[in-house]
Amino acid sequence: MDGLGQHELVLILGSMPQSEEDLQTLLQKVVGIDAAAVAVPESYRPELRPRLVSELVYRGIPVLEVPQTTRFADLIDTVNRFQSSPDAVRFNKMLSMQQSLVAALGPDDTVSALLGRLAKLCGAAAGMTSSHGDVEVSEGILPFRLLREEIGGSSFPELELNVSGWNALAIRLEASLAKPVRWLIVGSRRDQFVNSFVRAAARVTASLIDAADRIDALIDNQDRAVRSSVLNQLLELEAHENPDVLAERVSALGISFAREVRVLDMVRFGPQGKGTAAATPLAERVGKAFPPNAAAVLICRRANSTIVLVEAEPKFREQALSRLLAEDNGLLIGVGRAISHVRDVRTSHHDGVLALQQARRMRGSRLFSYDEFEFTTRLLAHVGIERLADWSADIIGPIKSKPILLEALQAFFAAELDVMSAARALHIHHNSLRYRILKIEEIVGGSLRSPETIAAVQLALMAESARDDSKTVRPRILEAIEGTVARNAAAIDSPLESPGRAPSSSGLGAVLPE
Numbered sequence: 001m002d003g004l005g006q007h008e009l010v011l012i013l014g015s016m017p018q019s020e021e022d023l024q025t026l027l028q029k030v031v032g033i034d035a036a037a038v039a040v041p042e043s044y045r046p047e048l049r050p051r052l053v054s055e056l057v058y059r060g061i062p063v064l065e066v067p068q069t070t071r072f073a074d075l076i077d078t079v080n081r082f083q084s085s086p087d088a089v090r091f092n093k094m095l096s097m098q099q100s101l102v103a104a105l106g107p108d109d110t111v112s113a114l115l116g117r118l119a120k121l122c123g124a125a126a127g128m129t130s131s132h133g134d135v136e137v138s139e140g141i142l143p144f145r146l147l148r149e150e151i152g153g154s155s156f157p158e159l160e161l162n163v164s165g166w167n168a169l170a171i172r173l174e175a176s177l178a179k180p181v182r183w184l185i186v187g188s189r190r191d192q193f194v195n196s197f198v199r200a201a202a203r204v205t206a207s208l209i210d211a212a213d214r215i216d217a218l219i220d221n222q223d224r225a226v227r228s229s230v231l232n233q234l235l236e237l238e239a240h241e242n243p244d245v246l247a248e249r250v251s252a253l254g255i256s257f258a259r260e261v262r263v264l265d266m267v268r269f270g271p272q273g274k275g276t277a278a279a280t281p282l283a284e285r286v287g288k289a290f291p292p293n294a295a296a297v298l299i300c301r302r303a304n305s306t307i308v309l310v311e312a313e314p315k316f317r318e319q320a321l322s323r324l325l326a327e328d329n330g331l332l333i334g335v336g337r338a339i340s341h342v343r344d345v346r347t348s349h350h351d352g353v354l355a356l357q358q359a360r361r362m363r364g365s366r367l368f369s370y371d372e373f374e375f376t377t378r379l380l381a382h383v384g385i386e387r388l389a390d391w392s393a394d395i396i397g398p399i400k401s402k403p404i405l406l407e408a409l410q411a412f413f414a415a416e417l418d419v420m421s422a423a424r425a426l427h428i429h430h431n432s433l434r435y436r437i438l439k440i441e442e443i444v445g446g447s448l449r450s451p452e453t454i455a456a457v458q459l460a461l462m463a464e465s466a467r468d469d470s471k472t473v474r475p476r477i478l479e480a481i482e483g484t485v486a487r488n489a490a491a492i493d494s495p496l497e498s499p500g501r502a503p504s505s506s507g508l509g510a511v512l513p514e
Helices: 020-032 049-058 072-083 086-103 110-122 144-151 196-235 244-252 282-289 314-327 342-361 375-383 385-391 393-400 403-414 419-426 430-444 451-469
Strands: 009-011 037-041 063-066 125-130 135-139 158-163 166-173 182-188 261-268 296-302 305-311 331-335 367-369
Touching: 020 049, 037 049, 049 063, 086 110, 086 196, 110 125, 110 135, 110 182, 110 196, 125 144, 144 158, 144 166, 144 182, 166 196, 182 196, 196 244, 196 296, 196 305, 196 342, 244 342, 261 282, 261 342, 282 296, 282 305, 282 314, 305 342, 314 331, 331 342, 342 367, 342 375, 342 451, 375 385, 375 451, 385 393, 385 451, 393 403, 393 430, 393 451, 403 419, 403 430, 403 451, 419 430, 430 451
Parallel strands: 009 037, 037 063, 331 367
Antiparallel strands: 125 135, 125 182, 158 166, 166 182, 261 305, 261 331, 296 305
């Protein structure tokens, strides 16, 4: 008894007072230190027990009867909570709640784990809905449709709801780079369910979800940047360079060449309307079309095109590309040859450029593949764009310096060597076109009726156009088609334009690729 300090718990485990003198001594000591409480074993049953209890209660000292199986630590915790102020109790409860929610963060589905923990803490159900009312995650049963109707288009950060006997709290998660606007809802059928604890728990959960989403977005951005950098390096890989280091990096990013690998070249034309699929960046749409569990993808941007290296089963790749084309009417896709090593990525990309060029030339076609190449295009693909463009410099170079002649040559070939159709497309007299063709023949040193000259000039045009396409996107000249109004030769328009569409009032226009 001599070692007792002020405001301590007196736990009597040994000899209990057996006489009046012992009782008075114990009471004097306990009262003197202003003990927090006195705990006696439940086995203490002498005649003096009622006197001891009544004297202690009279002096305002709590008396605890402790079962023999009770742990000492549990007894201390009980007394501390009894002695604590309401604010301290609330603080400890909130701290425990926050620690419990933070513990739910992990490598698994963070939102689902946090909502599950929130539902457990509050003894309720919880869920997450989009701004349109779609349920994204649900832990328990809630009338989400009725609750979302009650929320409506509210922009308040927090709403207390009462619908069909359900009491709920809705927390608005503002739009960010990671996610659009969403609503966190926690509810129960209990009366007065929404109290300070539920509000605090829901707010902490919402903050943790928002933080986790932002971290995920940063990780995704970093991953996309790494993948873009690796693909750019692959596209610059020369034949004499050692590809082993890049091969290791590609393998670490999930490209194993166990499935078919191809390089795609994508370009889009036309406006990007708000609320449409085209308003979403193309790279983001491609990433969603090829989920990681079904395909491995590298994406980068060059000039006006989006370049994609994709490893996937052919059937899945075709389905994904069909979905991309269906949701964006302004998208054109060129597909390169299948490859089995990183050293061939550049070759497959060149195929994609040629395929994209073919897609632009063929009215109504928005997807073209290396597998569909006809003889001259396949020859160009295998010889190489740069090499053939260098060879054709003597043929096409002097003509490129004279834009009027180059325009005439392109229109002449687009009209399949029909002078009258080409002249209508250019809005000039057919004799003027014939004069320009004569000048072109003087430069190339052969007749544009000769198969040999036609083949050489056609390959030269294709090579030059393909080399330009790898740097920028050039719209083709729209030829006049029977039954339609001819367009001004200076007009630049989308290759996807319907032949029956009426021209603009000015006859001029421009298409800016994405």
